[in-house]
Amino acid sequence: MGIQLKARRRRVGERVIEAVLAGAAGLSVLVTVGIVVSLFAPLGTFFAHVNPFEFLFGTEWTAAFGNKASWDDKKWGVLPLVAATFMTTLIALAVAVPLGLGTAMFLSEYASQRARKVLKPLLEVLAGVPTVVYGFIALTAVTPLLKPLFGIPELYNMLAPGIVMGFMIVPTVASLSEDAMSAVPSALRQGSYALGANRMKTTLRVVFPAALSGIMAAIVLGISRAIGETMIMAVAVGNLAQLTFDPRQPAQTMTAFIAQIASGDAPVGSPVYYSLFAVGALLFVITLVMNLVSIQLVRKFRQAY
Amino acid sequence: MATATVAVARPLAGGRRSDLRSIMFAGVLWACLAAACIFLFFVLAVIVQKGVERFDVNLVTRPPSTIRPQTAGVEPAIYGTLWVIGMTALIALPLGIGAAIYLEEYANPRRWYNRLIELNVQNLAAVPAIIYGILTLAFVVRGPISIGAVALAGAIALALLILPVIIITTREALRAVPAEIRSGSLALGATRWQTTWKLVLPSAVPGIATGSILALSRAIGEAAPLILVGATTFITFLPDGPMSRYTVLPVQIYNLVPQDRDAFRDLAYAAILLLIVILLAMNALAIWLRNRYQRRW
Amino acid sequence: MSPVERVSVTTSQPEQYGRVSAPELHLEVRQLDMPSLAAESVMTARDLSVYYGDFLAVHDVDLQFGNREITALIGPSGCGKSTVLRCLNRMNDLIVGARVDGSVSYHGVDIYGPDVDVIEVRRRIGMVFQKPNPFPKSIYDNVAYGPRVTGMKVANMDDTVEHALRSAALWDEVKDKLRQNAYGLSGGQQQRLCIARAIATQPEVILMDEPCSSLDPIATAKIEDLMHTLASEFTIIIVTHNMQQAARVSQRTAFFTAEADEQGNRIGKLIEFDDTAKIFSNPAKRATEDYISGRFG
Numbered sequence: 001m002g003i004q005l006k007a008r009r010r011r012v013g014e015r016v017i018e019a020v021l022a023g024a025a026g027l028s029v030l031v032t033v034g035i036v037v038s039l040f041a042p043l044g045t046f047f048a049h050v051n052p053f054e055f056l057f058g059t060e061w062t063a064a065f066g067n068k069a070s071w072d073d074k075k076w077g078v079l080p081l082v083a084a085t086f087m088t089t090l091i092a093l094a095v096a097v098p099l100g101l102g103t104a105m106f107l108s109e110y111a112s113q114r115a116r117k118v119l120k121p122l123l124e125v126l127a128g129v130p131t132v133v134y135g136f137i138a139l140t141a142v143t144p145l146l147k148p149l150f151g152i153p154e155l156y157n158m159l160a161p162g163i164v165m166g167f168m169i170v171p172t173v174a175s176l177s178e179d180a181m182s183a184v185p186s187a188l189r190q191g192s193y194a195l196g197a198n199r200m201k202t203t204l205r206v207v208f209p210a211a212l213s214g215i216m217a218a219i220v221l222g223i224s225r226a227i228g229e230t231m232i233m234a235v236a237v238g239n240l241a242q243l244t245f246d247p248r249q250p251a252q253t254m255t256a257f258i259a260q261i262a263s264g265d266a267p268v269g270s271p272v273y274y275s276l277f278a279v280g281a282l283l284f285v286i287t288l289v290m291n292l293v294s295i296q297l298v299r300k301f302r303q304a305y
Numbered sequence: 306m307a308t309a310t311v312a313v314a315r316p317l318a319g320g321r322r323s324d325l326r327s328i329m330f331a332g333v334l335w336a337c338l339a340a341a342c343i344f345l346f347f348v349l350a351v352i353v354q355k356g357v358e359r360f361d362v363n364l365v366t367r368p369p370s371t372i373r374p375q376t377a378g379v380e381p382a383i384y385g386t387l388w389v390i391g392m393t394a395l396i397a398l399p400l401g402i403g404a405a406i407y408l409e410e411y412a413n414p415r416r417w418y419n420r421l422i423e424l425n426v427q428n429l430a431a432v433p434a435i436i437y438g439i440l441t442l443a444f445v446v447r448g449p450i451s452i453g454a455v456a457l458a459g460a461i462a463l464a465l466l467i468l469p470v471i472i473i474t475t476r477e478a479l480r481a482v483p484a485e486i487r488s489g490s491l492a493l494g495a496t497r498w499q500t501t502w503k504l505v506l507p508s509a510v511p512g513i514a515t516g517s518i519l520a521l522s523r524a525i526g527e528a529a530p531l532i533l534v535g536a537t538t539f540i541t542f543l544p545d546g547p548m549s550r551y552t553v554l555p556v557q558i559y560n561l562v563p564q565d566r567d568a569f570r571d572l573a574y575a576a577i578l579l580l581i582v583i584l585l586a587m588n589a590l591a592i593w594l595r596n597r598y599q600r601r602w
Numbered sequence: 603m604s605p606v607e608r609v610s611v612t613t614s615q616p617e618q619y620g621r622v623s624a625p626e627l628h629l630e631v632r633q634l635d636m637p638s639l640a641a642e643s644v645m646t647a648r649d650l651s652v653y654y655g656d657f658l659a660v661h662d663v664d665l666q667f668g669n670r671e672i673t674a675l676i677g678p679s680g681c682g683k684s685t686v687l688r689c690l691n692r693m694n695d696l697i698v699g700a701r702v703d704g705s706v707s708y709h710g711v712d713i714y715g716p717d718v719d720v721i722e723v724r725r726r727i728g729m730v731f732q733k734p735n736p737f738p739k740s741i742y743d744n745v746a747y748g749p750r751v752t753g754m755k756v757a758n759m760d761d762t763v764e765h766a767l768r769s770a771a772l773w774d775e776v777k778d779k780l781r782q783n784a785y786g787l788s789g790g791q792q793q794r795l796c797i798a799r800a801i802a803t804q805p806e807v808i809l810m811d812e813p814c815s816s817l818d819p820i821a822t823a824k825i826e827d828l829m830h831t832l833a834s835e836f837t838i839i840i841v842t843h844n845m846q847q848a849a850r851v852s853q854r855t856a857f858f859t860a861e862a863d864e865q866g867n868r869i870g871k872l873i874e875f876d877d878t879a880k881i882f883s884n885p886a887k888r889a890t891e892d893y894i895s896g897r898f899g
Contacts, residue, residue, distance in 0.1 A: 011719065017498045018411055024403035025412070028426050028472070031465055035436060038443035102337025110331055119338065121592065126345045128584060130526025132555045133352070133577050136562060140570065141351045167344045174341075198323060200330040221431065228433025230529035231555075235562050255435055255529070262438070262533045268447065280439045284432070291431040295424070413698055485735035489796070492693060493748040493803060494725035503751070504737055600738070 039284055042277040049271065050076045055278065061241040063275045064260065071271045080243040081279060084251035088162045088233060089226040091247060095166025096222050100173025101215065107174070108181035109203045120175075127171035135235030138164040143236065156238030156250035165232050173222045180214020180301050181207050217297035224290035228283065230255035254283050349581070356578030359571045364579060368541035369557065374568035379576045382557035385456065385536070385544045386525060389553055392460030393467070393524050398517055400464070401471030408472070409479040410487075410501050430469035437466040438533025446534050454535025457547040462530040467520040474516025478509040483602050511598035518591040522584050528555035554580050642669040644807060644837045645690060645727075649704035652685050652694065659685050660870035663704075665856055667807070672829060672838045674848035674878065677858035677893065682870025683841045686858075687809050690839065691727040692720050708807075725752045728800035732812040734792035736784035736799075741767075741776050744784050744795055748803035762802060769835070770798035771828050790821025797828065801836075808832065810840040814847065826851055845894065848878065855881040857890045 047055070049071040058077015066073040103123070107116055142160040146152060150159060184207050192202040208215070238250030239260050252260070258276055266273045367378030404426075412419040441462035446454055482505050490500040506513075536556045544551035552560075554576060561573035643666050650663040660682030667673050675683040688694045689706055692713060705712045713723050725748075737744050745763045749756050756762050763780070767773040772794040776787070784795055793813060800808055810829075814822040829838060829851050842848050848855055856875040860868040874881060874890045885891045 011496070011721075014496050014498055018407070021403045021407035021411060024400045025407040025422050027400060028404060028422060028429060028468065031429060031440070031468070032425050034444060035432070035440050038440045038448075039436070041443075099337045099340055102334045103341055106331075106334035106338050110334060119342075122342060122345070125585075125588070126341060128522065128526075128588060129348065130528070130555050130580060130584070132526070132528045132559050133580065134348075136558065136573065136577060137348055137351060139562070141347075167341060170341045198327045200327040203330075224431055228435070230433070230435045231559065234529075235559065255433065258435055258439070259529060259532050262442070277439065280436060284436055287431070287433055288428065291428050294431070295427055415698055483735075485731065485733065486737060488693070488696070488731065489735040489737065489799075490747070490751075491696065492691065492724055492729040492731075493751065493799065494721045495747075495751040496721060499751045503747075508738055 035284065039277055039281040042274050043281060046274040046278045049274075050278075059243045061257075063257075063272045064239075064241075064264075068267060068270050068272065074271065076275070078254075078279065078282065080241045081252060081254045081257055082282075083243050083245065084158065084233075084237065084241075085227055085253040085255070087158050087245060087247055087251070088165065088237065088253060089223060091159060091162025092166035092169055092226045093219070093223065095163055096169040096173050096226075097219060099167075100170045100218070100222070101177055103170065103174040104177035104181060104215075104218075105203055105208075108178045109199060109207060123171040123174060127168065129168070131168070131229060131231035132235065134164050134168055135161065135232040138232060138236040150248055152248045154238075154250060156236065156240070157248050158237055158251055159247040161232045161236040162247065164236075165226055165229055168229075168232070169222045169225055172225055173218045176218035176221060176298075177211070177215045180211035180218070183214070183301070184210040211301065213297045214301035217294045217301065220290055220294040220297065224287045224294065227290070228255065228287050230259050234259040254279050258283075352574060352578050352581055355571065356574035356576075359575035360578055361575075364572075364575050369539065369561075369572070370541070371564075374564075374566060374572055377568075377572055379554065379557050379572070379579070381540050381543050382552050382554045382576070383579075385551035386553045388456045388544050388547070388549070388551065389459045389463065389531075390521060390525055392457060392547060393463040394517075394521055396460060396464035397468050397471055397520070401468050401517075402475050402513060404468075405472045405475035405479060406501055406506075409476050410497060410505065426469045426472050430473060433529075434466055434527055435529040435533060437462050438530030440465065441530065441534050452548065454550060455548045456544055456551040458534045459531045459536050459551065459553070460547070462534050463524040463527060466527065466530060467524050470520045470523070471517055474520065475509075475513050478512025478516060479505060481512060481602070482508045508600060511594055511600070514598075515591045515595040518587055518594070522587040522591070525553075525587070526555055526580065526584060528553075528559050531556050532559070643667065644669050644709065645839075646707045647686070647689070647704070648707070650686065650689060650706060651703040652682070652689060653701040653703070654697065655699040658867070658869050660858075663872045665872070665875060667837055667839055668854070670833055670835070670837055671854055672833050672840065672852040673854040673856065674852035675839065675841045675856045675858060676843075676845060676848045677870075677873075678860070679843070680868065680870075681858040681860040683858050684811050685870065687729075687811055687839065687841050690807070690809055691724050691729055693724075693729065695720065721752065725803050726805050727807040727809060728803060728805040729809045729811065730793070730796050730800055730813045733816050734789060734796050736787070736792050736795050739784060740781045741784050741787070741795060742780040745798050745802050748799060752803055754803065766798040766802040767795075769801050769832065770794045771824065771831070772798055788821070790817050790824060793817060793821070793825060794828070797825075797832075801832075805836065807837045807839065810838065812841055812843060815843060822847075845882075849882050852878045854878060857881060857885075857887075857893065859889055859893065 055076050055078055057079065058075060059079050060075035060077050061080045062075045107119060111119065138161040139155065142164055143152065143155060143157065146160055146163075152159065188206055188210060189202055192206045197205070233253040233256040237253060237256055239252050239256060240250045241252040241257065242249070244251055257279055261272055261276045266276070363376050364378045365383060366380055367376060368381050369379060370377040408419070408423065408426075412422075414420065414423075441458055444450060445452060445458045445461050452458055486504055486508070487500055490504050491497075495503070531553055536552050539560060540550060540552055558573055558576050558580070561569050561576070564570075564573075645667045647663055647665040650665075651661050652659045663682075663686055665673075665686070675687065677683055685694065689702055694700045694702060702714060706714060708723070708727065711718065737747060739747070742763055745766050746759055748754075749759070749762060764773060764777075767776060772791060775791060776795075779786075784792065787795060797808075797813075814825055817825070826847065829840070832838060840848075840852065854876070855878045857873045858870055859873055860870050862868055874885060874887045876886070880886075881890060882894060885894060
């Protein structure tokens with residue numbers, strides 16, 4: 001009585017399905033490859049005409065001006081764009097880190113379960129408002145408010161959009177930080193209370209250090225978000241690529257430059273068209289580094305508990 | 306993830322001052338949360354106050370106009386948004402859910418290529434939106450596929466943008482289904498796919514639906530990638546197909562920004578209000594779905 | 603037919619409290635008649651070893667399971683009983699990094715052979731788990747699931763479902779609510795539903811992994827009675843922590859324990875495998891006797 005245990009033909013269907021699903025997953029790798037190729041392939045042409053040293057360290061950027069076909073009548077120093085990105089990010093962090101951490105501590109250590117159920121979604125709404133709307137608000141509602149306070153000369157500046165972007169990032173920082181703090185075992189808190197510490201001391205001296213890598217991950221993610229933000233910058237910062245560290249001045253971030261060129265009529269193959277990819281590649285590299293650091297930090301804090 | 310609800314231990318020494326500082330600390334924390342909420346309400350208040358004036362029938366039935374902005378509308382942008390988001394969903398949902406099923410049900414996590422895919426998805430979720438625009442510009446609008454600045458290109462850009470988010474939220478929904486269900490099914494002689502299709506997916510649908518709606522609502526508000534792929538044309542006709550030139554609400558709003566006349570500002574705010582209303586409705590739908598259908602195992 | 607008709611077990615309390623002393627086990631064995639002992643062998647395991655990655659979980663197991671016998675696998679926690687059980691229907695395949703050395707034969711065919719369809723294996727060798735794991739479906743659909751997914755040709759599904767539920771002693775309790783969700787049943791009923799579910803695919807062997815450990819004593823007794831009935835139709839292999847249960851229901855018993863190797867790792871080993879009566883009244887190995895009399899475990 002030999003029992004036949006041979007595979008039936010039906011299993012071929014299983015293999016096909018698994019292959020299709022694996023293909024969908026592999027597509028994500030293809031996307032990354034596509035991003036890298038689309039950003040870095042044009043660089044060959046770009047750096048054939050522009051000195052990489054001048055690109056990375058030059059302080060004047062006049063890519064959008066002059067003769068559309070000429071490489072030589074322009075200045076290709078990317079630092080004004082980088083400086084504007086840096087400044088707006090800094091201002092955003094000045095808002096987002098204190099408010100985000102404070103919110104996270106409140107939600108994690110002080111708020112009741114019911115309060116959290118209401119407040120967390122509310123915060124998510126803050127992150128869900130379209131960024132073009134934030135840009136508009138920054139330009140038309142916030143700048144007029146700040147003008148008399150800070151003596152802002154013109155409509156476009158870095159301060160108002162920076163602050164608005166900061167609020168936009170608060171949920172990102174708060175959410176991940178709160179995850180990290182909630183993951184700290186209550187045994188640690190109990191131990192602290194048992195020694196006679198009050199809630200403030202426990203939060204600051206026990207929970208915060210224990211959740212530190214998660215909190216750092218949250219901040220790094222917030223930085224990445226700020227660096228990559230386009231619409232707020234394109235609408236409210238202005239399109240004047242100048243190297244300045246005065247937040248009351250207009251400027252142009254890397255992302256806003258890319259948006260400006262794309263929405264203009266730069267002919268394919270013109271120098272300014274290539275510069276779009278060069279700035280994009282720089283942007284990608286910076287955010288990639290930030291993201292990888294953040295992912296590593298998240299792994300560290302997830303492993304710890 | 307339990308919140309510590311332990312009573313504050315009364316310190317035996319340093320009484321008053323420590324209490325006061327502790328209370329002030331709690332107050333500071335509360336103020337942080339309050340500041341964020343106040344800002345949100347400020348934004349919503351501005352939008353409602355300035356947008357309600359032009360929130361009328363013309364808004365959704367008339368095209369934009371430079372000559373008579375007082376009665377202009379954003380109808381083409383609404384049509385464009387519907388077309389683009391519809392196609393985005395058709396592209397991103399099957400791909401994202403399929404990839405999530407593979408990663409969660411089939412992939413051996415010890416294999417290096419599967420871990421690479423996971424890391425890749427996590428990274429893509431944090432890549433700036435504008436980069437997806439550059440990618441689509443290079444390969445779809447121009448490059449090998451070259452279909453031009455049409456609605457399908459916009460849909461592809463947005464689909465690639467939200468794909469990682471859909472993969473991540475779908476995986477979480479799949480993970481919530483207990484392992485015993487799978488074991489029971491496989492022990493009866495079901496294949497992986499039968500188990501997934503007949504048991505795991507049906508149970509995970511509420512979570513998947515919620516995550517997908519939230520991802521699509523994010524896509525609706527995106528402007529940067531679409532600017533990159535050519536959705537900036539000031540159009541007065543209604544987009545009518547995948548290969549049509551188009552604009553979407555966020556981009557239309559962006560176009561209205563440089564216009565200095567008050568009438569354009571009012572129109573822009575009304576369009577913003579419309580966009581916010583749509584988004585709040587979608588988010589509310591997602592949250593309702595989650596609360597109503599979420600299974601507690 | 604089982605040579606041992608009834609085994610009754612009594613335990614007496616230790617005479618002195620405060621001293622570590624084990625309750626004594628008295629066995630009364632009434633043997634009715636002794637037909638030829640060698641029941642036809644349905645499954646055998648030879649030189650079976652299981653690795654989880656680099657960790658050796660259980661080592662060199664030799665077992666034989668006879669047609670329509672009940673075999674109990676007993677021993678302290680962590681000595682590989684469940685691991686061995688899971689090898690018998692290749693459920694260990696699902697654990698990432700699990701590797702099996704040696705062979706497991708079903709009617710002479712090595713189930714780990716290259717041409718073997720694991721789905722077929724699992725259809726013929728069913729499994730009931732420690733915690734009842736009904737599907738989020740109706741009672742009817744739970745039982746019908748196995749036949750449906752394995753493509754069994756069934757003349758009348760209603761009859762198949764009824765027969766399975768009767769065999770699991772559950773029919774009378776659920777016959778009026780077959781369309782209701784299985785989660786509405788009590789723990790004991792759910793476990794009997796899982797048994798019915800396993801029976802519905804008409805297996806030859808049923809594996810049970812501590813099926814009563816999450817049930818109350820009354821539900822446990824019902825299932826133990828059920829096992830005697832089932833043994834007239836199926837070969838049953840049961841892992842149990844409960845020695846008395848093993849003595850009550852099984853004809854053959856295998857005793858496992860964990861031994862430390864040079865590095866101090868604990869590896870499961872089969873110590874003794876014999877008729878239940880012999881194991882419990884006159885075990886050959888010292889370790890077995892220590893476990894039976896409660897000196898450890």
